[in-house]
Amino acid sequence: MQNTDYQIAVIEDDPMQRETLVTALQHQGFKVVDFADRRSAEMHFDKNLPDLVISDIILGQEMDGGFDLAKHLLSYNQPIPIIFLSERQSEFDIYTGHALGAIDYLPKPISLNVLIVKVKNLLRITSSSKEHGNQHQDKSVIDGLEIESNQYKAYWHKKPLDLTATEFEMLKQFATAGEGSVVTYDSLQASTQGVVERNTINTHICRIRNAFKKITPDFNLIHNEYGRGYSWQQKDKP
Structure with a gap:
């Protein structure tokens, strides 16, 4: 358009x-x-x-x-x-x-x-x-994480996360993929319609982590998967 x-x-x-x-x-x-x-x-x-x-x-x-x-x-x-x-x-x-x-x-x-x-x-x-036309079909499969695609809002344990629209789209990839799944760099970039460059993905992931930490200070569930992307998983899981 x-x-x-x-x-x-x-x-x-x-x-x-x-x-x-x-x-x-x-x-x-x-x-x-x-x-x-x-x-x-x-x-x-x-x-x-x-x-x-x-x-x-x-x-x-x-x-x-x-x-x-x-x-x-x-x-x-x-x-x-x-x-x-x-x-x-x-x-x-x-x-x-x-x-x-x-x-x-x-x-x-x-x-x-x-x-x-x-x-x-x-x-x-x-x-x-x-x-x-798919914004109403997305649903988080991660416990405690809710997403409302039509409002571009995400909630962690019922509290709103401070995210930009691009960061919401990136987080949605984790929410719909589920715990343990690797969200690739290409998927993260594609989710923002190419708005986020490959070399700035890590910066956005840091902002997303910080948004969670404002609610849960010891948040540590988004992990780097070297050379592939990121995954959402518990700290004690490999």
Whole structure:
């Protein structure tokens, strides 16, 4: 699909920042609708849902306006990916954002180049899943690990994991393969539609491990299989 096939909603109360975001996205060919507050965005969404939402958390006098917007989006049957942009970088805020369905959470001041890359990667992954129509067929066979492919969310012992969309797709390979199975480098790269390069897979695996460690500090279940890939297994198993 071309960028012109996607509509992105930008919710930002600062007019200069909003204009900068809108201009950068439009230069990439995206259709963009923008709003200065939560209520006007929600009124628009009731008539026309975008493919992706980019929102600040503090919207005018609403300190958690972005979070409230995310709750509103959860009321629709169609999952809408969200990228939060915020100066608030506490662990609690990031955790809350992901728990409400955010696929990414970027600190301000943002890098427009990084944002554009993340937007393109995210839309590439979500559109691919829709085209294959298999997001509802995936189910984790690993105890304690749940995945919701239509929301790009994963849960470890009922607690949400802080993962990007690409990292979710990589983790899903372990979840569906099961304990003891080797997930090859090629499979991990293919699962992200080629977004993740072979030489950066280890970095993403480290981030995935760290996401688990935030919930289970002694987590040690993803192991390197030299020359082949990675496997999910107990520490005391060969």
